[in-house]
Amino acid sequence: MKFRYLLLLLLPATFLGAQTDTSKMYKANLPLSKTVRPYPLTDPTAFMNTITATDLKALLEVLASKSMEGRETGEAGQRKAADFIAQQFKDAGIPAKGDRNSYFQKILLSNESWSNLSLRVEEQEFKNKVDYYVYPAFNPKMPELNLKELVFVGYGIEDPKYNDYAKADVKGKAVIYFDGEPIDEAGKSKITGDMYRSNWSVDWKKKVKLAKEKGAIMVFIIDPKIADNLKSNRRALSSGGWKPVASNSEKNTAEWVNNMFVSPALANALLGDKAEKVLATLADAGTDKFKPTKVKRKIELKMDKEGATLEGSNVVAVIEGIDPLLKKEYVFVTAHYDHLGSPDSSVVYYGADDNGSGTSGVIEIARAFQEARKQGIGPKRTVVCMLVSGEEKGLLGSKYYVEFPLFPLDKTVVDVNIDMIGRLDEPHKNNPNYIYVIGSDRLSPELHEINERVNMEYTKMELDYKYNAKDDPNHYYERSDHYNFAEKGIPAIFYFNGTHPDYHRPTDTVEKINFDALAKRAQLAFLTAWEVADRPARLAVEKK
Ligand SMILES: [Zn+2]
Numbered sequence: 001m002k003f004r005y006l007l008l009l010l011l012p013a014t015f016l017g018a019q020t021d022t023s024k025m026y027k028a029n030l031p032l033s034k035t036v037r038p039y040p041l042t043d044p045t046a047f048m049n050t051i052t053a054t055d056l057k058a059l060l061e062v063l064a065s066k067s068m069e070g071r072e073t074g075e076a077g078q079r080k081a082a083d084f085i086a087q088q089f090k091d092a093g094i095p096a097k098g099d100r101n102s103y104f105q106k107i108l109l110s111n112e113s114w115s116n117l118s119l120r121v122e123e124q125e126f127k128n129k130v131d132y133y134v135y136p137a138f139n140p141k142m143p144e145l146n147l148k149e150l151v152f153v154g155y156g157i158e159d160p161k162y163n164d165y166a167k168a169d170v171k172g173k174a175v176i177y178f179d180g181e182p183i184d185e186a187g188k189s190k191i192t193g194d195m196y197r198s199n200w201s202v203d204w205k206k207k208v209k210l211a212k213e214k215g216a217i218m219v220f221i222i223d224p225k226i227a228d229n230l231k232s233n234r235r236a237l238s239s240g241g242w243k244p245v246a247s248n249s250e251k252n253t254a255e256w257v258n259n260m261f262v263s264p265a266l267a268n269a270l271l272g273d274k275a276e277k278v279l280a281t282l283a284d285a286g287t288d289k290f291k292p293t294k295v296k297r298k299i300e301l302k303m304d305k306e307g308a309t310l311e312g313s314n315v316v317a318v319i320e321g322i323d324p325l326l327k328k329e330y331v332f333v334t335a336h337y338d339h340l341g342s343p344d345s346s347v348v349y350y351g352a353d354d355n356g357s358g359t360s361g362v363i364e365i366a367r368a369f370q371e372a373r374k375q376g377i378g379p380k381r382t383v384v385c386m387l388v389s390g391e392e393k394g395l396l397g398s399k400y401y402v403e404f405p406l407f408p409l410d411k412t413v414v415d416v417n418i419d420m421i422g423r424l425d426e427p428h429k430n431n432p433n434y435i436y437v438i439g440s441d442r443l444s445p446e447l448h449e450i451n452e453r454v455n456m457e458y459t460k461m462e463l464d465y466k467y468n469a470k471d472d473p474n475h476y477y478e479r480s481d482h483y484n485f486a487e488k489g490i491p492a493i494f495y496f497n498g499t500h501p502d503y504h505r506p507t508d509t510v511e512k513i514n515f516d517a518l519a520k521r522a523q524l525a526f527l528t529a530w531e532v533a534d535r536p537a538r539l540a541v542e543k544k
Contacts, residue, residue, distance in 0.1 A: 029463060030452040037453060039537075042377060044530045047368040048458060048523050051361075053515035056522065059088070059360035060422070063337070064352035064510040071351060072341025073109075073389045073396070074310040081337050082313050085363060085387050089317040092367045093374065097318040098406065105314040107390060107400040109242040112136040112307030116143075119260070120300040121269045131266040133230055134259070136305055137243060138205060142258050145218060147299040150174040150270060152278045153292045154285035155181055156207045156219075157200045159191050164285055168292035171215030174299070176270060178222045179204060179261070182285055190286055212257035218301065219259040222267040229261070242310060242393055244400035258303055271295050312338065312389035314397050316406065317366040319373050321533065323380035330407045331383045331533040332415040332490075333525060334398065334481050335362040336391030340504065352510040354503065357422030358495075359387055361522035368526055379534035381413065388481055391419075398481035402488050413539050414447060415492040416529045417482035421521040422513040425498030432517040434462040435524065436496045439477050441468070444491035444539045447532065451493055454527035459520050467496065491539055495525055 062068070062084060069077030086103035090096070098104045114136055119126045126132060154164035156177030164177065181201045182190040191198040200206055204221065211219045223229060268275040274295055284290040315337070321327030335358030339351030350356070366385035372378040384407065390396030402409065421435065428434045441448035455461055467476045477483065482492035497517075502508040532539055 029465075030449060030456065034449045035453060035456065039535055041531060042379065042534055044372070044527060045458070047372045047377075047530075048526055050368045050371055051364045051519055051523050051526060053519040055364055055367075056360045056518050057513075057515050059363055060352060060356045060510055060513060063359055064350045064356040066348055066350075070341040070349040071337060071339045071389075073312040073338045073393055075341055077341060078312060078338050078389055081359075082315050082387075082389070085315045085337060085359065088363045089315070089366060092317075092370045094317045094319060094366060094370050098314075098316045103315050103317070105316060105401065105404075105406060107312045107314060107397055108245050109310040109312070109390060109393075109396055109400070110137070110245045110307055111242045111310070112305050114304070115306040116302050116304035118300075118302045121266075122272070122298050124269065126266055126269070129230060130263075132260050132262045133226070133233065134261070134303065136307070137245065138208070138256055139258050139303060139305070140256050141305050142301070142303040145258070145301040145303075147174045147218065147297070147301070149294055149296045150176050150218075150220070150299070151292050151294050152271065152281070153177045154282055154290060155200070156211060156221075157181060157191065158210055159198070159200070162191050162286040164290070164292070165210075165214060167290070168214070170211065170292075172217060173215075173294075174218035174220065175211050175214075175216045176220040176222065176262075176267065177207070178282065179224070208257060208259045209255070211259075212255065216257055219257055220267070220270060221259060221261045222264060223261040224264055226261065226263045242390070242396055244396060244403050245309075246404060258301075260303075270297060270299065272297055310393075312397060314389065314401055315387040317370070317385040319366065319369040319378065319383045319385070321381040321383070322373070322376065322378050326380040327382045328411055329381045329538060330412045331379075331381050331529050332412060332485065333362055333365050333383065333385045333418075333529050334415055335359050335387055335418040336389065336397060336481055337387040338389040338391055338393075338397070340392055347506050349504070349506050350509050352513055353420050353422045353497070353500070353508050355391070355419050356510070357420060357497075357513060357518050358418035361418050361421055361518065361525065362387055364522055365526045365529065369530075379530055380536075381533040382407075383529060383533055391481055395479075395481055395484055398484040402484045409488050409490065412485070412490050414444075414529070414532045415482045415485035415490055416525050416532075417480055417485075417492060417494045418522070418525055419480040419494065420497050421495055422515070422518040423497050423500050423502075424514060424517065425500055428464075428498070431462065432514055433460075433520070434464055435521045436464045436467050436476075436498055438465075438468045438494040438496060439482060439486065440493040442477070442492075443486060443489065443541055445542060446539050447491045447493055447528075450531045450535075451524070451528045454531055455524055458527055459524045461520060461524065467498075489541060491541060493528060495521055497521070
C-alpha cells in the first residue's frame, strides 16, 4: 500500500492536473487479477445516474442554510435538519422503520460524574480510584447510606449447578462477593464445566442485578485486579464526557442497586477481624457446606451524582433487499448531519462541507436504492442509509447506534461512511477528480478491491490513500463514524476530501462546494455499497 501512494507523489504535476487520463493511477492500485469481477452483478448504472449535482445542490442549500442554525446536537437546528432528512425519505416512498415506525432512532447521551463520593469504615476514610471505583452510569443517586452489617456471599452467583444464595437472606442488607466465578484447580469454570467463562464473569452487571432481586441494598465487589482495572477503565470512570445511555435509562437506573468495586485490602477492612476466616469460606462456595457469613460493621457511604443529558437523533432509511435470505444482512451507508451550531446569534457554523455534503450524498444514495427497489431490481441485501448526530461531540450518534443497534451487528456487513466530500484540498486544487479513501483494507481486503473495481469501471477517480497510512499523524481513520462500526469488527470504508481553511469555521458555506465532485464521490459510495449488497457472498472479514 505504501508504494502506491508514493507512486502517486512521484507522478509529474502535469499528469496529476490532467483530468482526462487518470486511468493509469487507479489501475495501478489494483492487481490485474482482481480487476475482473468474479460474480455477476445487477447493473447499477441507471440508479447511479439518479445521483446528480443538481439534486445535491438543492438538498445542501437547505441543510447548510441559516435556518438550520448549524445543526448542533440537542439544539433546534439539529431537530429541524432531522425532520428535513426524514421528509426526503418519506417523499421518496421509503418506509419508516426506526423507533416506533418513525424515521428516527432517538439517542440519549449523558454526562454524569460523582459530586460526592465517600466511604468510611469504622471511622476510617477510603479513597476513590485507589481503594475502590464506581461507575456513575450504573448506579442510582444515593446521597447517604449507613450500614451496620454486611453479608459475604462467595461469588454472588445463582445458577442451576452452583448457588451462593441457597442459605442466604440478604433482604435489606449489604452484600460483598468476589468478581468473576469459581475456577477449579484445572482452570475449569465450576459453572460451565470447561475452560470458557460463563456470563456471570462476562457481564459483572448480571450479579448486581441478581443481588438487587434478592433485596440487597448495597453491593461490594472484591476486585483482586483492581490496579489493572483502574488503569484500563480510567475513561469510563472519570467524570466528564458524553456517553450513550439507553433511552429508557431512568427506568434502568432504578433497576440498579448501588455497587462498588473494592480492593482486597478494603475488603479486609469491610469484613473486620473475621476477614480471613470469612474469605476462607470461599473454598466451600457452591457446596452444601457454604454458609454466607454476616459481619457487623459500621459503614458510611455517600454516592451522590450530578449530570446532564442531551437528546439527539439518528435518521434512518431502510431499503429492503430483494433476496429472501440475504435481505437479513445489512449494508450501512452513513454520514453525520450535525455540526457546530450557532454559539451566539451573530455567527452560524453552516457546515456545508462538514458534513452537509455527506448528508446530501447519503440522502441521494437512499433515493437511488429506493428507485431500484421500486423497479424490483435492487440488490440482494438490505441497505440502511443512516444520518447520525452527535459526531462533532465525539462520534456519539454512531456510538449510540452500535451500542443500541436497530439491526443485529453480526448481520451488518459493512459501513460505507462519508464525511466531507464537497470540496477540494490544496494538493488537489487543479484536480477535482479525486477522493481520499480511508480504512477500506483494514478489516476486509475484498472491500478495498470492490471500491477500486467500481471506481475503475464507472467513476474513474484518483483514489488517494495518503490518509490511510497507519502512521498518518492526522489519524482520520479514528475520526469519523465508521470507526465505531470498525471497532465492532464490521468492515468500513471512509470517503473524505481532505481539509481546507474553512474546516470548522463559519466560512464552510454552500457556495464553496464543488457539486460535480460531490456527485461523483457520492456515486462511488453508492456503487461500493451496491456491490457489497448485491454480491453472492458476504464480505470476508480478515483482520490485518
Ligand atoms: Zn467536523
